[in-house]
Amino acid sequence: MSDLSDLYQQAVLDHNRTPRNFRRLPDPDGTAEGYNPLCGDLINVDVKMDGDVIREIGFEGGGCAISKASASMMTEVVKGMTRDEAREFFDSFRTAVTEGIDFFEAIDKLGKLAALTGVSEFPARVKCAVLAWHTLRAALDGNKATVTTE
Amino acid sequence: MAGPAKIEVPEGLGKPLDERSVQKLREDFPILKQLVHGKPLVYLDNAATSQKPRQVIDAIADYYESYNSNVHRGLHALSEQATQAYEGARGIVRSFLNADEDREIIFVKGTTEGINLVASSYGRAHLQQGDEIIISEMEHHSNIVPWQILCEEKGAVLKVVPFNDDGELLLDEYERMLGPRTKLVSMTYISNALGTVNPVKSIIEIAHERGVPVLIDGAQAVPHRPVDVQDLDCDFFVFSSHKVFGPTGMGILYGKAEILDSMPPYQGGGDMIRSVTFEKTTYNDLPYKFEAGTPNVAGAIGLGSALEYVSRIGMNNIEEYEKSLLSYATEAVSSIEGVRIIGTASQKAGVLSFLLDQVHAHDVGTVLDTEGVAIRTGHHCAQPVMKHYGIAATARASLAFYNTRADIDALVKGLDKVIEVFTL
Numbered sequence A: 001m002s003d004l005s006d007l008y009q010q011a012v013l014d015h016n017r018t019p020r021n022f023r024r025l026p027d028p029d030g031t032a033e034g035y036n037p038l039c040g041d042l043i044n045v046d047v048k049m050d051g052d053v054i055r056e057i058g059f060e061g062g063g064c065a066i067s068k069a070s071a072s073m074m075t076e077v078v079k080g081m082t083r084d085e086a087r088e089f090f091d092s093f094r095t096a097v098t099e100g101i102d103f104f105e106a107i108d109k110l111g112k113l114a115a116l117t118g119v120s121e122f123p124a125r126v127k128c129a130v131l132a133w134h135t136l137r138a139a140l141d142g143n144k145a146t147v148t149t150e
Numbered sequence B: 001m002a003g004p005a006k007i008e009v010p011e012g013l014g015k016p017l018d019e020r021s022v023q024k025l026r027e028d029f030p031i032l033k034q035l036v037h038g039k040p041l042v043y044l045d046n047a048a049t050s051q052k053p054r055q056v057i058d059a060i061a062d063y064y065e066s067y068n069s070n071v072h073r074g075l076h077a078l079s080e081q082a083t084q085a086y087e088g089a090r091g092i093v094r095s096f097l098n099a100d101e102d103r104e105i106i107f108v109k110g111t112t113e114g115i116n117l118v119a120s121s122y123g124r125a126h127l128q129q130g131d132e133i134i135i136s137e138m139e140h141h142s143n144i145v146p147w148q149i150l151c152e153e154k155g156a157v158l159k160v161v162p163f164n165d166d167g168e169l170l171l172d173e174y175e176r177m178l179g180p181r182t183k184l185v186s187m188t189y190i191s192n193a194l195g196t197v198n199p200v201k202s203i204i205e206i207a208h209e210r211g212v213p214v215l216i217d218g219a220q221a222v223p224h225r226p227v228d229v230q231d232l233d234c235d236f237f238v239f240s241s242h243k244v245f246g247p248t249g250m251g252i253l254y255g256k257a258e259i260l261d262s263m264p265p266y267q268g269g270g271d272m273i274r275s276v277t278f279e280k281t282t283y284n285d286l287p288y289k290f291e292a293g294t295p296n297v298a299g300a301i302g303l304g305s306a307l308e309y310v311s312r313i314g315m316n317n318i319e320e321y322e323k324s325l326l327s328y329a330t331e332a333v334s335s336i337e338g339v340r341i342i343g344t345a346s347q348k349a350g351v352l353s354f355l356l357d358q359v360h361a362h363d364v365g366t367v368l369d370t371e372g373v374a375i376r377t378g379h380h381c382a383q384p385v386m387k388h389y390g391i392a393a394t395a396r397a398s399l400a401f402y403n404t405r406a407d408i409d410a411l412v413k414g415l416d417k418v419i420e421v422f423t424l
Helices: A010-017 A066-078 A083-099 A104-122 A124-143 B021-027 B052-067 B077-097 B111-126 B144-156 B171-179 B201-211 B257-262 B297-313 B316-335 B361-370 B383-389 B404-423
Strands: A030-036 A041-050 A053-061 B105-108 B132-134 B157-161 B182-188 B214-219 B236-240 B249-256 B273-278 B279-283 B339-342 B351-356 B376-378 B392-399
Touching: A010 A066, A010 A104, A030 A124, A041 A066, A041 A124, A041 B171, A053 A066, A053 A124, A053 B316, A053 B404, A066 A083, A066 A124, A083 A104, A104 A124, A124 B361, B052 B077, B077 B105, B077 B249, B077 B297, B105 B111, B105 B392, B111 B144, B111 B182, B111 B236, B111 B249, B132 B144, B132 B171, B132 B236, B144 B157, B157 B171, B157 B279, B201 B214, B236 B257, B249 B257, B249 B351, B273 B383, B297 B316, B316 B339, B316 B351, B316 B404, B351 B361, B351 B404, B361 B376, B361 B392
Parallel strands: B132 B157, B132 B182, B182 B214, B214 B236
Antiparallel strands: A030 A041, A041 A053, B105 B249, B236 B249, B273 B279, B339 B351, B351 B392, B376 B392
């Protein structure tokens, strides 16, 4: 296992303490609920679309620092992306947190989300990092059922 | 063969435990000697599963190395020896629980299977539409879901005794719930999420006044205190081997002989029959009626060895020692700023559940792990308990007799580190 500070980077702690876009959206075009049965954490993601582009996004709930920071950073980076771009970004992010990634490559590919790639050294916490993303994908797909990390 | 085994207490043991004698006992547990992330392992996840002493590991290895064989079958020497050890373990369990007869001890996979056996066999035979089963709000999922399945099948009603914010059952509510349709009460002895020790003797007495049988989930009780099923007068008692320093995949269902006798078999197969023809099969006597198939022989032998081990120390000594350790831990952890203890009943054992202000339990667990401190974080398979407090998860430190004040000090130091990481 690597150092604790790889997991809890300053950016992660900051987003945990003051999460961005931490609110429900009125009249969302897409909404979904995500659930991590391992810890009982629940998260809601709402999106407002402009055609195929994510115009506004908000989230509420979440739990641990990793899931909250991931959700908060997610809302910042996906704003302005098309559905496909957001899905592709999620795929890269998921690969990075499950398989690990060179930090500089991560910064290049994932921007601020690179701060979360230390999770790959803590396998028990990967689900925390991807919960919000699974939920976003469901919101974009118009999937009504609660998505889980299992 | 199946005569009641006697647990010998060698001289010098069976005395009250103190830090020094516990240090000596720790040497019996090979796993406790290791480093985790470069730090000495501090194992405080005993309510999830306990560690195994060398004696138990050796007993299991000896079975596989020297006399592995199927039981109740062959006439050959190994089968004879395996059968004797397997039935000897039953005798040890009987003696440990102070049950009346060996045949009242049924070997099962664990607490979960024990409860499912009763729900399936006793429940199916005795429950009618509109009947009621009473459990409590602090049950582990394994003492909720089997009853829900049964109630759904039978059109019966599951009633739940609530607890107060300290984590103590509301016995008045319980008394009011018991009615003419109540067919069974199933309650935990000690809550795995809160540590509450329930007044099970009164709970049983109150039910019996109305002729209602009672099942006690003893999974969290057996590692921490003496249990006497005849004194409790419970009708069923279940526990798991792995929580009391024995192997996984093994557990005990105790039932009063006359009730077990009246119950239909749970599973069909070998060992549980007397004779089989396609026209009619007759079932075996207790306990074999409920032990279909080749049993977990090594598991039974390991459990027997574990119960002998703790009996040599003395369950009353373990109870006293842990009481003092839990109050030390409670005081130490409570004194950390931002800590809220979940479960503050006047009678507690083994478990310290808590929240740390602004820090999620999972983050607490991850940071502690890097310090070598193993605790459990989450809902502890007791989601209704979490709902009671409006929380998703707690951090839970849980004790065994091999824990010391140094372990608690390491926990406190680890929590200081958590606060350091999360406070800029």
